[in-house]
Amino acid sequence: MDKLIFGVDLGGTTVKLGAFDESGALLRKWEIPTRTENRGEHLLSDIARAINGEAEARGAQILGIGFGVPGTVRGGDFVQTCVNLGGWGGLHAGTALGELCGCKLTAVLNDANAAALGEQWRGGGDGAENMVFVTLGTGVGGGVIVNGQLLVGVHGCGGEIGHIKLTPTGEDVCGCGKSGCLEKYASATALVAQTKRRLENDPSPSVLRAGGELNARAVFDAAKNGDALAEALCRDYADALGRGLAGVACVCDPEVFVLGGGVARAGEYLLSLVREAYVRYAYAETVSTRFALAELGNDAGIYGCAREIMRKLNKI
Amino acid sequence: MDKLIFGVDLGGTTVKLGAFDESGALLRKWEIPTRTENRGEHLLSDIARAINGEAEARGAQILGIGFGVPGTVRGGDFVQTCVNLGGWGGLHAGTALGELCGCKLTAVLNDANAAALGEQWRGGGDGAENMVFVTLGTGVGGGVIVNGQLLVGVHGCGGEIGHIKLTPTGEDVCGCGKSGCLEKYASATALVAQTKRRLENDPSPSVLRAGGELNARAVFDAAKNGDALAEALCRDYADALGRGLAGVACVCDPEVFVLGGGVARAGEYLLSLVREAYVRYAYAETVSTRFALAELGNDAGIYGCAREIMRKLNKI
Numbered sequence: 001m002d003k004l005i006f007g008v009d010l011g012g013t014t015v016k017l018g019a020f021d022e023s024g025a026l027l028r029k030w031e032i033p034t035r036t037e038n039r040g041e042h043l044l045s046d047i048a049r050a051i052n053g054e055a056e057a058r059g060a061q062i063l064g065i066g067f068g069v070p071g072t073v074r075g076g077d078f079v080q081t082c083v084n085l086g087g088w089g090g091l092h093a094g095t096a097l098g099e100l101c102g103c104k105l106t107a108v109l110n111d112a113n114a115a116a117l118g119e120q121w122r123g124g125g126d127g128a129e130n131m132v133f134v135t136l137g138t139g140v141g142g143g144v145i146v147n148g149q150l151l152v153g154v155h156g157c158g159g160e161i162g163h164i165k166l167t168p169t170g171e172d173v174c175g176c177g178k179s180g181c182l183e184k185y186a187s188a189t190a191l192v193a194q195t196k197r198r199l200e201n202d203p204s205p206s207v208l209r210a211g212g213e214l215n216a217r218a219v220f221d222a223a224k225n226g227d228a229l230a231e232a233l234c235r236d237y238a239d240a241l242g243r244g245l246a247g248v249a250c251v252c253d254p255e256v257f258v259l260g261g262g263v264a265r266a267g268e269y270l271l272s273l274v275r276e277a278y279v280r281y282a283y284a285e286t287v288s289t290r291f292a293l294a295e296l297g298n299d300a301g302i303y304g305c306a307r308e309i310m311r312k313l314n315k316i
Numbered sequence: 317m318d319k320l321i322f323g324v325d326l327g328g329t330t331v332k333l334g335a336f337d338e339s340g341a342l343l344r345k346w347e348i349p350t351r352t353e354n355r356g357e358h359l360l361s362d363i364a365r366a367i368n369g370e371a372e373a374r375g376a377q378i379l380g381i382g383f384g385v386p387g388t389v390r391g392g393d394f395v396q397t398c399v400n401l402g403g404w405g406g407l408h409a410g411t412a413l414g415e416l417c418g419c420k421l422t423a424v425l426n427d428a429n430a431a432a433l434g435e436q437w438r439g440g441g442d443g444a445e446n447m448v449f450v451t452l453g454t455g456v457g458g459g460v461i462v463n464g465q466l467l468v469g470v471h472g473c474g475g476e477i478g479h480i481k482l483t484p485t486g487e488d489v490c491g492c493g494k495s496g497c498l499e500k501y502a503s504a505t506a507l508v509a510q511t512k513r514r515l516e517n518d519p520s521p522s523v524l525r526a527g528g529e530l531n532a533r534a535v536f537d538a539a540k541n542g543d544a545l546a547e548a549l550c551r552d553y554a555d556a557l558g559r560g561l562a563g564v565a566c567v568c569d570p571e572v573f574v575l576g577g578g579v580a581r582a583g584e585y586l587l588s589l590v591r592e593a594y595v596r597y598a599y600a601e602t603v604s605t606r607f608a609l610a611e612l613g614n615d616a617g618i619y620g621c622a623r624e625i626m627r628k629l630n631k632i
Contacts, residue, residue, distance in 0.1 A: 072601060130470050144567060151462055153569020154446050155601045163599040164563040168555070176600055239484070247480040251460060251567040253469020283479040284492055285388060285471045 002060035005309045006051050008097075009068045009111060009301030010034065012084045015047055018302030019054050022063065024121075024310050028054070029302060040088030048100035055101075064105035064313065066305025067094055068114030072156040077108050080156075107308045111301055113150050113159060115260065115294075116143020118303030121316070123295040124258040132254045133294070134161065134245070136263035139175065140183040144252055148311075151252065162187070164244055171197075185240035188216035188263050195219050195233055204229050220266035234266075234273060242277025249286040260294025267293060318376035321625045322367050324413075325384045325427060325617030326350065328400045331363055334618030335370050338379065340437075340626050344370070345618060356404030364416035371417075380421035380629065382621025383410055384430030388472040393424050396472075423624045427617055429466050429475060431576065431610075432459020434619030437632070439611040440574040448570045449610070450477065450561070452579035455491065456499040460568055464627075467568065478503070480560050487513075501556035504532035504579050511535050511549055520545050536582035550582075550589060558593025565602040576610025583609060 004027075007018040014031040021027055032050050035042045047067075055062050071082035071089055081089035094106035109117070116125075116133030125131040129148040135141040140162030144151040151158035162183035163176050170179040172193060184190050192214055199208060206229035207222050208214065222230035245257055257278075264270060271291050279287050296303055310316045320343075323334040330347040337343055348366050351358045363383075371378050387398035387405055397405035410422035425433070432441075432449030441447040445464040451457040456478030460467040467474040478499035479492050486495040488509060500506050508530055515524060522545035523538050524530065538546035561573055573594075580586060591607050598605070612619055626632045 146462060146467055147465075149463075151467075151568055153602075154571045154605075155569055157566065157569040157599055157601050160566045160569070160599055160601075162566075164566045165559050165597045168559060168597075178597070178599075180597075243481050243484060247563055248567050249469075250473065250476045250478075250480045251564055252467055253471055253473040253476070255470045281481045281484075281494070281496075283473055283476055283494075285473050285476075286469075289470075 002058055003063045004055055004058065004060045005063050005306050006054075006065045007068075007302035007305035008047055008051070008065060009114060009305065010043070010047070010070065010085070011111070012036075012070065015050070016298065016302050017047075017050055017054075018299070018306060020306045022315065024306065024316065026303070029299065034085070036086035036088065040085050043085070043088055044093070044097050044100060048097060051101050062101055062103040064107070064309035065094075065097060065101060065103055066114070066308045067097055067106060067108045068111040068301045068305050069093065069108060070111045073108050073110050073152075074156055076152075077106070079108060105309065105312060107305070107312060109150070109305060109308060110156060112141035113143040113152065114304035114308070115300035116145055116159065116304065117150060117307045118296050118300035119258045119260065119294050120145050121307040122303050123300060124260070124292040125256060126292070128255045130252070130254045131256050131258060132159070132161075132245070132248055132252065133258045133260065135261035136186060136188065136241075136259060137261035138187060138189055140187050144254070146252060161244065161248055164247060166240055166244060182240065182244040186237060186244065188261070191216045191219055191233065191237050191263070194236065198229065198233060202229060206230060216263050217265065220263070220269065224269050238270070238273035239277045239280075242274050243281045245274070246278050246281035246283070246286075249289055250283055253286055254289060256290040256292055258292050258294050260300065264293055318374055319379045320371055320374065320376045321379050321622050322381045323384075323618035323621035324363055324367070324381060325430065325621065326359070326363075326386065326401070327427070328352075328386065331366070332614065332618050333363075333366055333370075334615070334622060336622045338631065340622065340632065342619070345615065350401070352402035352404065356401050359401070359404055360409070360413050360416060364413060367417050378417055378419040380423070380625035381410075381413060381417060381419055382430070382624045383413060383422060383424045384427040384617045384621050385409065385424060386427045389424050389426050389468075390472055392468075393422070395424060421625065421628060423621070423628060425466070425621060425624060426472060428457035429459040429468065430620035430624070431616035432461055432475065432620065433466060433623045434612050434616035435574050435576065435610050436461050437623040438619050439616060440576070440608040441572060442608070444571045446568070446570045447572050447574060448475070448477075448561070448564055448568065449574045449576065451577035452502060452504065452557075452575060453577035454503060454505055456503050460570070462568060477560065477564055480563060482556055482560060498556065498560040502553060502560065504577070507532045507535055507549065507553050507579070510552065514545065514549060518545065522546060532579050533581060536579070536585065540585050554586070554589035555593045555596075558590050559597045561590070562594050562597035562599070562602070565605055566599055569602055570605060572606040572608055574608050574610050576616065580609055
């Protein structure tokens, strides 16, 4: 009988699923809709049906299920209320999902942490046992891996680097209720806000005034094409991120920072700006820390969830 | 035959030694001078003589030696050049000391990390498996413990929290060659520098103008006695430290911060100011993280070195 490991990445609109064999090879990946109505009452049964269906179709046994969720996780099982899932949470999600699938081995992870593990295993981290993953999207998230293990933290907040306070106060209030957070300087959202502010207050010419959709990609594209105002914005962006990551290195001193999320599509241009800023602020012994781009995109979560199960089975 | 574990804390003027029994009880502690001449050529033989003499006097076998040094350590054995020891370093210090003592089990640790382990085991950390130790003295040092293990980092810089950049640039250049470091806001030295600057620029009355020796203790004592200018200085000091530690919690999310070093003699008054500042900047889920005072003083290092050996022997 074949044996399967499942990686499940629960997002706000879709649930991504991956079926892996015992060696960690991805056999199939697919998505189902995330039904958040009535505090997500159908969420777990939808996921269980998808998993059980796949296992039955293959006549396979379910070895384990890794489950990534967009919220804080305690003890690798309990999920606190997830604001982006209509208030779903407040339950031992791993235990509950395992019961629905007749599988005792489950592991619940924060989604950013799951993505960090995925990138470490099969992506930009290239197997580095000490790595920090940084997602640069609507917010700034992260995952810290020390000696091959996630640094989850006592309250599940290990790697919540978006809320490091770069300044005592800042112009924009963060989703966390405070201001001065790295996220308000280094997210895609923050770059757009800074760009709008700059366009209002700085009369210098810029292609960004042409009136197309203003997003992080447009700002980075303009900078790459030599637009001086966009370049200055990207440098400020990288300066904040570089300073934040230099501070992270003073705590956990990783071998490599892997940058993912929408902003990381700016590629090598982003990396070189961030590396330059990082070196400006890094403690001398850590200036040589590498920077790499994430490689798995939206699949990072399912890979990371599967990796967690592989570890628990001592297969890696 | 009795069995002994030795903890050795190598400082700039003295070497502190502790002989522990197999259960981790301290049997004797003593000091020898640190001879730094000729790049510390006698350092290891002096230490070995002290250890071997103690073991012989007790007719005991040496089970293991933990060795704390004031510099960067790689791989738990190799010590890079120590600027405060006349250039001693650049050697596999654990292996070398072990050979001189006929003992194969050695572990070399950075001194701040050793102190962190000591406080975790027998001091203010009270056994917490996830803890950050902060030394507030001439500089700001630290040690991060995750799941009972030191977070050493790839370059040995885990816990170098004194060099987190609180600001992009700052008034005072740090020993590390950059500015804006937490150490330039939260060390005893920094508090004195800020006090001098404030006394020059702020005409308000203060007992600190009386002309006694100006040190961190004097500033905290004046603040405790209601001196408004000193209080403002202590609040600024705590604000910087609280913001830095709130950032540290976003990386490793410990159960408790243990504050040691000279400034920590300000006791509960310091703790309450730092806790207040920390709460101002901490990510919501980490606001409840505890703060405690270090308890072992100068003995923290020898305890931490012994603990590392105890762990390796699976005795704790």
